[in-house]
Amino acid sequence: MSTAAPQKTATPPPETTSSRPGLLARLKKVNWSNYVVYIGFAVVFLFFAVTQTQYFLNSTNLFNIIIQAAPISIMAIGMVFVLSTGEIDLSIGSIVALSALSCAVTIQSSGMWWLGAIVGLAVGALVGLVNGIFVTWIRLPSFLVTLATMGLVAGVARQLTELQSIPVTDKAFAWLFGGGTLLGLPILIWWTAIAVLVGWHFLRQRRYGAHVLAVGDNSSAARVSGIKVNRVRLMVFVGSASAAALAGLLYAGRLQGARYTLGESDLMTVIAAVIVGGTSLFGGRGAVIGALIGSLLMSMINNGLILAGLNVSQQMIVRGIIILIAVSFSLRGKKSS
Secondary structure, eight states: OOOOOOOOOOOOOOOOOOOSOOHHHHHHHSOGGGGHHHHHHHHHHHHHHHHTHHHHTOHHHHHHHHHHHHHHHHHHHHHHHHHHTTOOOOOHHHHHHHHHHHHHHHHHHHOOHHHHHHHHHHHHHHHHHHHHHHHHTSOOOHHHHHHHHHHHHHHHHHHHHTTOOEEOOOHHHHIIIIIOEETTEEHHHHHHHHHHHHHHIIIIISHHHHHHHHHHHOHHHHHHTTOOHHHHHHHHHHHHHHHHHHHHHHHHHHHTEEOTTTTTTHHHHHHHHHHHTTOOTTSSOOOHHHHHHHHHHHHHHHHHHHHTTOOHHHHHHHHHHHHHHHHHHHHHHHHHO
8 A cells, every 4th residue: 555755845045135225325315405504514613613612612612602693594594595485685794784884773762672573573574575575576687686775775874874883772772682681691692593493394294385385386376276386475575574674683682773784794694594594595495493503504614614713715715605505405305306
């Protein structure tokens, strides 16, 4: 009697290694342009910490970096919204001076600091409204419009006080807009924190921010989808100018005076901070937190270069190089998207 041959059971194939890409492959897929500002901040901080150990890491100096970055940070947040729509605002530096001088003149003539603050902010918002009207209704390029208003506003600021400085001696204004402390922290840090929270909330948590990014990404598609493109553009110019006006008040409060030269060198610093922070020059992408880190980075570079003994011209050269690098990354990010 024949016995049945034992049935062979199929042996499972040996386990293969995971098909997940290795660490190097994953690193190659990372869009490093999104992290330039954080990497740059860490590198620059370590560089000055090593080369300028005696003064750079002093707590007073670190607080000074944050305080000096406050007006730039606030203007940068306003610029994030403008660039995210694919526009640009070149008039913010002039608005700083005009708003600060308007505020100082009002306080000097009326003795009411709150009225001066309102006038300063209103002047900035009015300039932003003019910029927005020319861009949206008359359909002129924002570069040309804000270039023209930059010169116009600078001329008005010079004419307003005939090149004279205006002191701001009101203690309440000086405390609220620059010289005060709250819960042990300088008031300028609180202003920066409020501006960052408000800017982040509107860009990331509100429908308005989605509309801003949609307009910058494709204005025609945004208009077809029901977004009021002209209103969005008008609002970002008013917001940017208002942020510049607030920066002017902070300058006036901290320096306890206003002068037509306030803000004249801030435009390049603000644009560098915003672009390095991850906002695209071509619209459709914005980063409020990145703009804050970019502002701190620019302030830290200025501080470190001063400690190293470099002059203002050399600082401008470094900022120009940073802008070139940032624009290069922005171009690459746009092409790869």
